[in-house]
Amino acid sequence: MTNPAYQAAVAAFTRLYRYQHLAAIAGWDQAAMMPPGGNAARGAAMAELQLLMHGLLTAPALQQALQAAAQESLSDAERASLREMKRVWQSANLLPARLVEAKSLAGSRCEHAWREQRKAGDWQGFLSNFREVVQLAREEAQLLAEASGKSRYDALLDKYEPGMSSTELERIFGDVKGWLPGLIRQVMDKQAGETLVAAQGPFAVAQQRALGVEIMGLLGFDFDAGRLDVSVHPFCGGVAEDVRITTRYRDDDFMQSMMGIVHETGHARYEQRLPRELAHLPVGQARSMGIHESQSLSFEMQLGRSPAFLSLIAPMVKKHLGEQPAFDAANLARMYSRVRPGFIRVDADELTYPAHVILRFEIERALIEGEIEAEDIPALWDEKMQAYLGVDTRGNYRDGCLQDIHWTDGSFGYFPSYTLGAMYAAQYFAAIRRSVPDLDARIAAGDLAPVMDWLDANIWSQASRWETGELVQRATGEALNPAHFRAHLEARYL
Amino acid sequence: MTNPAYQAAVAAFTRLYRYQHLAAIAGWDQAAMMPPGGNAARGAAMAELQLLMHGLLTAPALQQALQAAAQESLSDAERASLREMKRVWQSANLLPARLVEAKSLAGSRCEHAWREQRKAGDWQGFLSNFREVVQLAREEAQLLAEASGKSRYDALLDKYEPGMSSTELERIFGDVKGWLPGLIRQVMDKQAGETLVAAQGPFAVAQQRALGVEIMGLLGFDFDAGRLDVSVHPFCGGVAEDVRITTRYRDDDFMQSMMGIVHETGHARYEQRLPRELAHLPVGQARSMGIHESQSLSFEMQLGRSPAFLSLIAPMVKKHLGEQPAFDAANLARMYSRVRPGFIRVDADELTYPAHVILRFEIERALIEGEIEAEDIPALWDEKMQAYLGVDTRGNYRDGCLQDIHWTDGSFGYFPSYTLGAMYAAQYFAAIRRSVPDLDARIAAGDLAPVMDWLDANIWSQASRWETGELVQRATGEALNPAHFRAHLEARYL
Secondary structure, eight states: OOSHHHHHHHHHHHHHHHHHHHHHHHHHHHHHTOOGGGHHHHHHHHHHHHHHHHHHHHOHHHHHHHHHHTTSOOOHHHHHHHHHHHHHHHHHHSSOHHHHHHHHHHHHHHHHHHHHHHHHTOHHHHHHHHHHHHHHHHHHHHHHHHHHOSOHHHHHHHHHSTTOOHHHHHHHHHHHHHHHHHHHHHHHHHHHTOOOOOOOOOOOHHHHHHHHHHHHHHTTOOGGGEEEEEOSSOOEEEETTEEEEEEOOBTTBSHHHHHHHHHHHHHHHHHHHSOGGGTTSGGGSOOOHHHHHHHHHIIIIIIITSHHHHHHHHHHHHHHHOOOGGGSHHHHHHHTTOOOOOSOGGGOOTTTHHHHHHHHHHHHHHHHTTSSOGGGHHHHHHHHHHHHHOOOOTTOOTTTTTSOSGGGGTOTTOTHHHHHHHHHHHHHHHHHHHHOTTHHHHHHTTOOHHHHHHHHHHTGGGTTSSOHHHHHHHHHSSSOOTHHHHHHHHHHHO | OOSHHHHHHHHHHHHHHHHHHHHHHHHHHHHHTOOGGGHHHHHHHHHHHHHHHHHHHHOHHHHHHHHHHTTSOOOHHHHHHHHHHHHHHHHHHSSOHHHHHHHHHHHHHHHHHHHHHHHHTOHHHHHHHHHHHHHHHHHHHHHHHHHHOOOHHHHHHHHHSTTOOHHHHHHHHHHHHHHHHHHHHHHHHHHHTOOOOOOOOOOOHHHHHHHHHHHHHHTTOOGGGEEEEEOSSOOEEEETTEEEEEEOOBTTBSHHHHHHHHHHHHHHHHHHHSOGGGTTSGGGSOOOHHHHHHHHHIIIIIIITSHHHHHHHHHHHHHHHOOOGGGSHHHHHHHTTOOOOOSOGGGOOTTTHHHHHHHHHHHHHHHHTTSSOGGGHHHHHHHHHHHHHOOOOTTOOTTTTTSOSGGGGTOTTOTHHHHHHHHHHHHHHHHHHHHOTTHHHHHHTTOOHHHHHHHHHHTGGGTTSSOHHHHHHHHHSSSOOTHHHHHHHHHHHO
16 A cells, blocks of 8 residues: 555544544534433533544554654645644644543533523623633643744634734734724714615514525525524534534514525535545645635625625515515615624624624733733723724623623634634635626626635635635735725725 | 442443434434435444444453453342343344444345335346345354354344244244134124225325324423434434434325324333433343334324224314314224225234234244245245235235335344234233223323323333343233233224
């Protein structure tokens, strides 16, 4: 056999991929199907599977195979594959089992208590668990930093957005902070004079679902290899060969489920179009959280909320939800571009969303680097919400620093992915528009091929062949450039 | 630690139980949820999981633990648990891996081709794959027989109905053959003079489902620990803590889905009421296929098709499916007790069903013992269908010996479980009636406690604490006695 060490690593990762399949389906089931009584047994089964996957990744034979493979005569593609296998291997091997377990326990405890503490706005109660989560995250960051030579926060960031640094984020987000608050004010002034017709509910769930399914079809979702279901928190799960997206319905609001489905369909098409022959290897899997988000936001923000796309689907909205003035294309576009600074990140519009992310990035970076302590968060939160969005959050922990699940289990470094995704998406569409100047007219006419073909060729089919920076450079001809994001926002909102 | 070897075996079986959880949920998903495009990846993941479970059961350490545990000072309950662990261990360890793999491949090939061959009635084509399936099943039977001292067929039977023998089956089925054909004729003569009002469809699927859910609730199904979904072949799957039953709906027929749900709910309640603290060990799991079927048939045949139960649910049928004369209680009872000899086992009524099973038992026993060859099956089939049911199947392979999936993958020894289940159920109800003489009146009045409490105390809570013979003896005061089955049929149909 040529390259026996490389092949041994491939065999181990193939097994890992099959275990991950079971974890993904069981996880989807837990969120979308499982009755509450099944939770304890499911938890035990999932933990056993995690143990199994950890054992596979920490077996000495795999380390030896990965080391020996580096000496074999690999093709460029195989070398990229080896690079990605090593990345996965490192994430499982750099931390001692004791720390992994302590993190998991502290995170579960903090998250579990948070569910009630958030409702009660109980910041002091939260702090009593959260301090340990922060302490363990710092320990993790320290170990990862020592191994990689990165700063502590950057070492965590690398888990979600390999290759990104806080220096780069500070440059990019610093730029955004320079123009975003002013732009928000300008847009709010402009929109104050606009008339917006509100949609009249109720909207039957079956009709909302039928509308969502039709839009998924328009967007190319492959129903032969995926499903649409319901869960409390919408997500895209399952496996590349069988992608499971979810949404949630409210009978007094169709907007959230409709655009939520567009968003998850963006994630789904990325998964469905990853190169199938490499599905079992890290190199054939999605690049990063930021790139994944760039797909959902290409669908939701660049395409979905554009007047062209909304004019294309307005007849579908009317067909499923009934004729009413709110469903005219221009009004739909106004509804989906309404800017209103608010407390809650997940409810934020496209324009104010980055402010929520930048605030969190700045706080979590300082927290992990030891510049602030957990106790300092509320004051910083209030100050930054006032500065970036003009919103007063003092004393409102529930809708302030207690609102997100991410920190409760120690997922520091995740938040930037959201806004990086939005920026990548804007950069992709700038590239598409350069080669297809009449893009909006084609979208409005139902021709989505320029978008889908570009994403397919430049992102989906590339999977993890290139590191993120190179992927974006190859796709758009330049490194991440937030000017495209700004130009997009100004074009849409001014 | 007291009894360290026993505890080591328990730890291994606890892991097995968690893996089985994943297999059960992934299997349910495959049948009830998965889009077709997910099949190849699912197959690979399930095969990997099977390999893992096989590795767990064939590890030398487990064999040593089971052997050493026999020398430890175990309680009676632990000794029963050890007995059941050994049974599972043996089933995984007696066959060489080569044979397991060859059986799996030949079975898949034969079953896959059968799907088309059955439609085409292509017996010769089927034979070309089936001969190998038979050959491998005989090899398996030979190995199991050598290890157990049983006959070859009995060694296969033991996989599904531990402790049962073909001698016993011949005695029981011989008895049935003595009176069943005459009883069928008598009942058909009687029913020829009855008027039966046919139900007028269509019956909306949503209404059929709502009816099914209400009946499940009446029967005590715990929706907090289970679900009802749809699949091509109805089944009861999932895990004891989260039982997933399925049905299928036809809009021109409500009878099948309604009684199918009653049947699967019987399986489900057995699972849901198994002793939760032993769920992770074989001793806490269902006793056998025949005992499982005795639960579904207690629900479907003893309870579900009784005039008392049908009078109880007639108002629910009318509520969900609309008022019509066919839904009067007495007419429902006539509909659900209509006897018509036919070609197809799964469509057979309660009275003719045993004839289908006895025929298959006789043929498969002779086949495994080498008294006949696969080529001899059609002639035997025709002869026995004529003798037992007065039905002419000559030349009709599709609705004759090609109709079942069981033989295609080598599941010889399974068929008797169906009729054993029917007989056990009749024997349980005879016992219940002895202590509750007004059982029918109580059922008609909506009081199902006498049935549920008896099954709970005597079967569900006992799991695999006793071997089947002792379980039945303890529950009913006697060994399996087909006289109860005959008395039940005569009481209901004459």
